[in-house]
Amino acid sequence: PAMSPAALLRALPLAALLLLLSPARAARQARRPNVVLILTDDQDVCLGGMTPLKKTNALIAQMGITFINAYVPSALCCPSRASILTGKYPHNHHVVNNTLEGNCSSKLWQKIQEPYTFPALLKAMCGYQTFFAGKYLNEYGAEDAGGVGHVPPGWSFWYALEKNSKYYNYTLSVNGKARRHGENYSVDYLTDVLANMSLDFLEYKSNFEPFFMMISTPAPHSPWTPAPQYMKSFQNVSAPRNSNFNIHGKNKHWLIRQAKTPMTNSSIQFLDDAYRKRWQTLLSVDDLIEKLVKKLEVNGELDNTYIFYTSDNGFHTGQFSLPIDKRQLYEFDIKVPLLVRGPGIKPNQTNKMLVANIDLGPTILDIAGYDLNKTQMDGMSLLPLLRGDKNVTWRSDFLVEYQGEGYNGSDPTCPGLGPGVTHCFPDCVCEDSYNNTYACVRTLSASWDLQYCEFDDREVFVEVYNLTADPHQINNIAKTIDQEILEKMNYRLMMLQSCSGATCRTPGVFDPGYRFDPRLMFSNHGLRARRFSAQSV
Numbered sequence: 001p002a003m004s005p006a007a008l009l010r011a012l013p014l015a016a017l018l019l020l021l022s023p024a025r026a027a028r029q030a031r032r033p034n035v036v037l038i039l040t041d042d043q044d045v046c047l048g049g050m051t052p053l054k055k056t057n058a059l060i061a062q063m064g065i066t067f068i069n070a071y072v073p074s075a076l077c078c079p080s081r082a083s084i085l086t087g088k089y090p091h092n093h094h095v096v097n098n099t100l101e102g103n104c105s106s107k108l109w110q111k112i113q114e115p116y117t118f119p120a121l122l123k124a125m126c127g128y129q130t131f132f133a134g135k136y137l138n139e140y141g142a143e144d145a146g147g148v149g150h151v152p153p154g155w156s157f158w159y160a161l162e163k164n165s166k167y168y169n170y171t172l173s174v175n176g177k178a179r180r181h182g183e184n185y186s187v188d189y190l191t192d193v194l195a196n197m198s199l200d201f202l203e204y205k206s207n208f209e210p211f212f213m214m215i216s217t218p219a220p221h222s223p224w225t226p227a228p229q230y231m232k233s234f235q236n237v238s239a240p241r242n243s244n245f246n247i248h249g250k251n252k253h254w255l256i257r258q259a260k261t262p263m264t265n266s267s268i269q270f271l272d273d274a275y276r277k278r279w280q281t282l283l284s285v286d287d288l289i290e291k292l293v294k295k296l297e298v299n300g301e302l303d304n305t306y307i308f309y310t311s312d313n314g315f316h317t318g319q320f321s322l323p324i325d326k327r328q329l330y331e332f333d334i335k336v337p338l339l340v341r342g343p344g345i346k347p348n349q350t351n352k353m354l355v356a357n358i359d360l361g362p363t364i365l366d367i368a369g370y371d372l373n374k375t376q377m378d379g380m381s382l383l384p385l386l387r388g389d390k391n392v393t394w395r396s397d398f399l400v401e402y403q404g405e406g407y408n409g410s411d412p413t414c415p416g417l418g419p420g421v422t423h424c425f426p427d428c429v430c431e432d433s434y435n436n437t438y439a440c441v442r443t444l445s446a447s448w449d450l451q452y453c454e455f456d457d458r459e460v461f462v463e464v465y466n467l468t469a470d471p472h473q474i475n476n477i478a479k480t481i482d483q484e485i486l487e488k489m490n491y492r493l494m495m496l497q498s499c500s501g502a503t504c505r506t507p508g509v510f511d512p513g514y515r516f517d518p519r520l521m522f523s524n525h526g527l528r529a530r531r532f533s534a535q536s537v
């Protein structure tokens with residue numbers, strides 16, 4: 001016989017009853033936190049990259065925590081973005097540069113890594129609705145890798161830019177269908193389009209599932225096209241003239257030494273102009289943040305939402321006489337902003353712990369309640385740091401690795417430099433080469449602030465910096481530092497370059513639990529040989 005309504009209500013569990021009586025209230029009470037990740041493109045922190053973002057500072061930094069030692073394991077868009085998505089170092093996700101051959105959004109990446117990204121786990125295992133808007137990976141949409149019809153697993157709503165950052169005249173994949181945009185500011189300016197799509201998602205999404213949003217802006221990447229209302233901003237701003245600006249990079253890898261010093265007036269004018277335009281483009285990101293936070297507040301969702309703000313790599317403008325780019329091992333290229341606000345995070349904090357973008361995936365999965373032991377991620381959850389837990393054991397070092405890009409032929413602008421270089425400026429200063437391939441241990445412990453790097457070139461060139469004494473990395477101390485530290489660093493580098501998952505989180509050279517046996521240097525010599533070859537796909 002059919003149950004009477006009263007009997008039916010008595011038989012229902014309390015949670016279901018609450019849902020029947022007050023769907024919205026019960027859903028809000030039982031819901032896991034929402035997460036928003038804003039990722040800018042090429043935004044430095046060392047050279048004032050956060051200065052123009054007054055609203056972002058007020059709405060995220062002052063309402064939460066600023067990590068002042070946040071880094072990327074590779075100072076280039078595609079490898080760094082792959083590290084965010086997978087929680088892995090480049091030697092484990094095998095994306096080594098911005099090309100299809102370097103595994104950037106390749107068929108291999110789609111098959112082996114994409115199904116296990118943290119958004120895929122959030123959607124499949126944690127019941128999150130997921131939204132992506134903006135630049136994904138530099139080769140996304142390439143015909144050889146499925147075109148814009150390819151929608152990676154893990155995304156409920158997908159609005160991804162075809163290829164690299166642009167502000168106008170681009171194509172978006174809208175859930176797998178191509179949508180072309182022109183050059184009308186009011187409907188096409190990409191940063192604003194991303195803001196509007198994000199607000200639409202927040203308006204029309206389901207209220208019965210938690211959400212994850214990843215908004216990936218073109219700013220402040222080239223071609224640095226500001227919105228019309230910001231074209232006259234920062235007229236008197238120029239690139240910072242800090243102590244490593246426009247000087248010769250003596251005792252450094254040959255690629256740095258080849259930069260012409262002093263730079264030409266035209267180079268300096270060019271980099272100052274680029275610096276100013278980068279700031280102008282960031283003003284639209286600041287507007288996006290303001291709109292987003294206001295919408296979350298109006299929806300009653302701000303208090304239950306974590307907001308992360310970061311960049312895929314740093315940038316340089318004239319350091320060691322390199323005009324503009326990223327890709328190098330120095331602080332200005334590997335250090336990024338990282339701001340977080342959200343439930344349980346006290347306002348206006350700074351944190352000095354050494355964190356990396358491989359930590360974002362584990363952190364967001366941890367927030368969602370997923371068991372991190374089930375993942376293969378190399379990073380660590382930042383949640384204990386966000387909550388302010390006491391006596392947290394944290395890392396003292398991490399790995400930086402990069403595989404240089406170069407052309408087989410000579411660069412047409414600089415035939416005299418021979419084959420293997422790329423990204424050359426008119427006065428033959430080149431920003432990259434095949435043998436600009438390096439790996440570093442970046443150490444930040446109670447007593448040491450150190451960077452140890454080895455190049456995979458004929459010289460096996462080594463660069464070491466004591467950042468306590470030399471924050472701008474002008475003096476390479478490889479020839480004068482204590483030999484024992486050098487040996488330990490060399491061994492630690494080999495260990496990290498073959499690490500995976502938990503072995504990437506073992507004690508560093510200056511940690512109490514560190515074990516060093518010089519005899520292992522020889523038994524592990526095979527590691528050294530395969531160190532860089534493991535990165536080649």
